[in-house]
Amino acid sequence: MTDETHISKFKNIFKGRKFKRNAFYVLMMTFPVVHFIIFYIVVNFNSFFLAFREYTLSDGTMTWQYSLKHFQTIFYELTHSPQNITMGYMFRNSFLVFAFEILIIVPLSIIFSFYIYKKLPFAKLFKVIIFIPSIITVLALAIVYNATVNNVLPSVFGCEKFLLELYPDRVFGALMVFTLMISFGVNIIMYTSTMSSIDQSLVEAAKIDGAGLGKEFFNITLPACYSTISVFIVVSIAGMFVNQLHAHAFFGSGLEVKLRTVGYFLFVETLKAGTSITQYGYLSAWGLLLSAIVIPLTFTVRWVLKKIGPSED
Amino acid sequence: MKKKNGKKYSDINVVMAIIGVILGLFCLLLIGIMFFAIASSFNDVMNFNRNPLNMFSTFKTENYSNVFLYMQIRKTIGGRQFYIKAPEMYLNSVLFSVGAAFSAVIVMCTTAYMCAKYRNWFSKLISGIVIVTMIVPIIGNTPSALDISIKLGLYNKIYGMCIMKASFLGMYFLIFIAAFNGIPDDFGEAAQIDGASQFYTYVLIYLPLVRNMFFTMIILNFIGNWNDYQGPMLFMPDKPTISFGLFYLTQYPDNRFNGNTPLFLAASILVAFPTILLFCAFHDRLLGNLSMGGIKG
Structure with a gap:
């Protein structure tokens, strides 16, 4: 198989209806999924970890450690x-x-x-x-x-x-x-x-x-x-x-x-x-x-x- | 008793008549309170304090202009003190309410469309997540949301609040997905045979079919955002909305407002006016479509 046939096959993959459909799906779902990860999963996990963190301010620097305080x-x-x-x-x-x-x-x-x-x-x-x-x-x-x-x-x-x-x-x-x-x-x-x-x-x-x-x-x-x-x-x-x-x-x-x-x-x-x-x-x-x-x-x-x-x- | 079409209310009994009277009295009370608020908002403060029921002896439109001129929030940023006036608060309210309504409804509608028309395991997972998050009540994560918004640079920004609101979670997602499931796939397939792309199929074929629902959701979201003062107070304190301004006014009234009930009533009506206008224009649509979910701010 020549290089040209390889390239045209590769191009066809991107032209295929299924590919376009999947690409559109991924494109449209990216923002909602990222939003959900950040503003639901990360927020709730962060809330969980914050509950166990004790912050102290010393010499102008904020440090924290895990505690049950x-x-x-x-x-x-x-x-x-x-x-x-x-x-x-x-x-x-x-x-x-x-x-x-x-x-x-x-x-x-x-x-x-x-x-x-x-x-x-x-x-x-x-x-x-x-x-x-x-x-x-x-x-x-x-x-x-x-x-x-x-x-x-x-x-x-x-x-x-x-x-x-x-x-x-x-x-x-x-x-x-x-x-x-x-x-x-x-x-x-x-x-x-x-x-x-x-x-x-x-x-x-x-x-x-x-x-x-x-x-x-x-x-x-x-x-x-x-x-x-x-x-x-x-x-x-x-x-x-x-x-x-x-x-x-x-x-x-x-x-x-x-x-x-x-x-x-x-x-x-x-x-x-x-x-x-x-x-x-x-x-x-x-x-x-x-x-x-x-x-x-x-x-x-x-x-x-x-x-x-x-x-x- | 007769209905308009001549059909009798044959099955009405004493209990229902009593309920009808109670409902009628309750509605009269609501109307009475609203009428009192509107009429008194034009009243002179001296006259109001002398006899609050004497609502028609003065008609002071200056109350409204005074609210517009003197309703303000004092802020100190970087050691500099300045005032945010009512027009700016109105502008913030419009930007926030419109922006957050569109961002939330577009994301919700698009995600629902993808889940309804692109049926795969991931779409099922997303629909499942919506239901689970509705059932599982998580309390006290606002400080964490504040922390994340500060870290992402979204804190104190109107667009930041709009981005934070752009979530597909909630009851409206289920309403959208039910609507898209009710539209046959043939519509989209026919359009694609004619050469329409995936995007055009969504925007030009399916979206117009749910436009009434989309529009209703925008109005409901807009009203919810307009009325919300606690969210903007927490997440964008330096970009106060008009509802936040009204709260500030009630808590820290200056000399003009202190003890001046007609001015407070005028301020309330100015803040509530856009949502009342929307309700008057679209009450059939809102009452018809609001089968699930609330809008209280």
């Missing part, structure tokens, strides 16, 4: 007074917010969604209005909420101003009401979309058998929404230690210690750390410990919900 600090804070009282408040508040989401927001969202799904009077209008808070920045909503509870309510009902910054005992309840008011939008869209996929022949058959709206809700709609409700519960567990109850939008970093959630604490500490790498280890250690609690919990709850859920039939 951050974990020791956290365990000290969890077991010794007065820090353990603060930590106790943080965990209690995070659980309270989680319970509030599951016991109040989910049931109300489902009931409202059922009303909208059944296309009862003004259903479409209600859906649009309830969704509006979801597209406005939480800061603007917090300002409007504050202005309302401090000015409109006292004027209308003759009560005193709420002044959340002066009365800490009112803050948690006020933040929960605020969260309730702004969280229906996305939830209702989620549940109505699931309800819309219910086979209407089932509903018609139930109607022929004399079932009213109540029976339809409990026997058809609720079981059909089970998977969406399960997803919501799992997501709420996963987000239990990230949820800030929008407290930062109201109080910045100055929220009373008793009212802080774990999510708020982590965010404020990260903000305080800024670009100072010496603080990252402590926060990463917190992250690692909380992930160690939440990951198995999420998987267990997911498994339990799958086990106890209604059958697909």
Whole structure:
């Protein structure tokens, strides 16, 4: 075989359809894959290693060594007074917010969604209005909420101003009401979309058998929404230690210690750390410990919900 | 009770009527609060403090011009102190929101297309990764992300934030992949027989078929980015967005703003205006397509 035939064969490989297809695939997938490696894998591994690194600044040079210092600090804070009282408040508040989401927001969202799904009077209008808070920045909503509870309510009902910054005992309840008011939008869209996929022949058959709206809700709609409700519960567990109850939008970093959630604490500490790498280890250690609690919990709850859920039939 | 087409709401019962009333009252409350915010944003501070419900005795458009003129963030960089004003914050918001929305949606859409139309073990792996990362909650990796962004020179840069947001992970990937899987492969094969390249097949044949979804995702991402103040606060503190500016204003108000609720309300409306405008223009599209995922910033 001559050199020319070799070259033309080599050229044909690059001209082939399969080669072009594979080259295009590699080209298009390179950025997403590199991005995933850097901003997911490297970030999470780095977070793991940061948790075990202790940085010291000596003679203007930053040095580090592996140690368990951050974990020791956290365990000290969890077991010794007065820090353990603060930590106790943080965990209690995070659980309270989680319970509030599951016991109040989910049931109300489902009931409202059922009303909208059944296309009862003004259903479409209600859906649009309830969704509006979801597209406005939480800061603007917090300002409007504050202005309302401090000015409109006292004027209308003759009560005193709420002044959340002066009365800490009112803050948690006020933040929960605020969260309730702004969280229906996305939830209702989620549940109505699931309800819309219910086979209407089932509903018609139930109607022929004399079932009213109540029976339809409990026997058809609720079981059909089970998977969406399960997803919501799992997501709420996963987000239990990230949820800030929008407290930062109201109080910045100055929220009373008793009212802080774990999510708020982590965010404020990260903000305080800024670009100072010496603080990252402590926060990463917190992250690692909380992930160690939440990951198995999420998987267990997911498994339990799958086990106890209604059958697909 | 009758529907527009004459069909009766025959199955409505007392419980549903009560729920309807509660929903109606809740919506009235929301509308009332929004109306109060808009009307009071034009009110005079003295008048507002005297009687907040007396919203129509003054109409001060200066509140808005004052916000635009005096809403600012003080920064000290390299020992030099300077102010970042509202127009610059708006520009930062537009650049960040548009840039991050396009980078994220383009990457997500392209990766979903590749996984749907180039079926191989790697595509399956990528789809699996998306699901796994959605299920496994990892907490507290923000300091690490900050560390990496500083090391890569992306910290404090708008384009850096856009690059960091350009990930294919998330619920929207699954929506895109379902859409591409629903389009027959014949479309692309026919185009390629006619001489279209792989790239043209994607851009000119498949992308127009998912353009509505693509556009909706851009809007949703834009709204999410516009409303987000914590991300820019952490990753680009010297390039504040308008939401970050509003946060700064509430925490460190100067003499003009201190105790001046109408000015704060005007600032809130100025910040929320673009997203409200988008919602008014595209609410059918947003409410129709937002079956999964949230957009709260």
